[in-house]
Amino acid sequence: MLSNYRGRFAPSPTGPLHLGSLVSALASYLDAKYHQGTWVIRIEDVDAVRCRPEFTQQILTTLNSYQLISDEDIRLQSEHSTLYETHLTALKQSHNVFPCNCTRQSLKEFSGLHPHICSSDITSPHSWRLKTNNEHYQYNDLIQGEMAFFDDLSNNHPILKRKDGYFSYQLAVVVDDHLQDITHLIRGADLIETTAQQLHLYTLLGWQAPQIGHIPLVVNQDNEKISKQNHAKPILNGDLHTLKRALSYLQIEVNESSNIKEALALAISKWNPLLLAKQKSIAITAEDLPFI
Ligand code: GLU
Numbered sequence: 464m465l466s467n468y469r470g471r472f473a474p475s476p477t478g479p480l481h482l483g484s485l486v487s488a489l490a491s492y493l494d495a496k497y498h499q500g501t502w503v504i505r506i507e508d509v510d511a512v513r514c515r516p517e518f519t520q521q522i523l524t525t526l527n528s529y530q531l532i533s534d535e536d537i538r539l540q541s542e543h544s545t546l547y548e549t550h551l552t553a554l555k556q557s558h559n560v561f562p563c564n565c566t567r568q569s570l571k572e573f574s575g576l577h578p579h580i581c582s583s584d585i586t587s588p589h590s591w592r593l594k595t596n597n598e599h600y601q602y603n604d605l606i607q608g609e610m611a612f613f614d615d616l617s618n619n620h621p622i623l624k625r626k627d628g629y630f631s632y633q634l635a636v637v638v639d640d641h642l643q644d645i646t647h648l649i650r651g652a653d654l655i656e657t658t659a660q661q662l663h664l665y666t667l668l669g670w671q672a673p674q675i676g677h678i679p680l681v682v683n684q685d686n687e688k689i690s691k692q693n694h695a696k697p698i699l700n701g702d703l704h705t706l707k708r709a710l711s712y713l714q715i716e717v718n719e720s721s722n723i724k725e726a727l728a729l730a731i732s733k734w735n736p737l738l739l740a741k742q743k744s745i746a747i748t749a750e751d752l753p754f755i
Pocket of ligand 1: 473474475507636650651654
């Protein structure tokens with residue numbers, strides 16, 4: 464019988480899946496299945512400048528080839544802009560956002576961050592930024608343990624809607640996780656810093672935040688995230704060896720499995736996030752260097 468647990472994997476289709484993103488997909492899937500929960504895929508394609516439909520297709524084909532299949536229809540954020548607008552309007556009405564026509568040039572002295580509340584007018588192109596007010600947020604991360612920070616952690620008022628009209632990840636992720644009744648977020652530790660701002664948004668919108676766990680990030684030899692920006696190689700589709708390598712970063716060995724289905728079933732039974740506790744990153748092994 465299914466439990467109330469609802470988890471998700473929410474890739475941004477800015478490139479094909481690489482080893483690091485397969486590790487994240489597996490962690491959210493295994494945690495959901497270990498708890499007899501529902502696991503859904505959501506495509507975070509709000510940023511039409513960086514996201515491409517062909518990458519969405521490629522990502523879904525790859526996930527499918529590893530039998531990581533959404534239990535419900537796949538949600539595309541690009542189809543829900545009106546919904547994000549509604550919630551932005553609510554934040555405008557409660558004076559929790561402000562318009563901003565600062566330029567990259569004018570924010571140069573703050574290294575691109577936006578530490579102050581500016582007085583911009585809305586007659587010229589403007590973004591909408593979230594007001595942050597030094598509130599102290601803490602939560603018990605399912606993997607990293609007790610976390611505490613201020614919501615303006617990096618002394619920044621994040622953008623919720625850009626000048627070009629696209630919504631930001633921060634607003635869309637909170638709205639969708641809430642509307643999809645997501646109870647557990649298991650994702651990479653590179654997103655820890657966004658958590659305080661997301662908890663702030665949950666509070667402002669009067670919603671209960673999901674439980675959150677950040678798995679260690681797979682990093683290259685220079686301690687950088689393996690990412691599309693670092694030209695990480697796309698993974699092969701349906702390759703048992705790749706699956707075993709990805710699982711090994713989650714401290715799971717499935718050497719005895721001879722196909723993907725078997726390996727996944729064994730991995731669910733062996734899933735133990737406590738083995739990953741309090742590590743923010745795991746260095747890529749020499750064996751995997753050719754794959755990044
Ligand atoms: N879409 C985000 C990414 O691809 C992940 C969102 C999340 O897990 O909160 O980095």
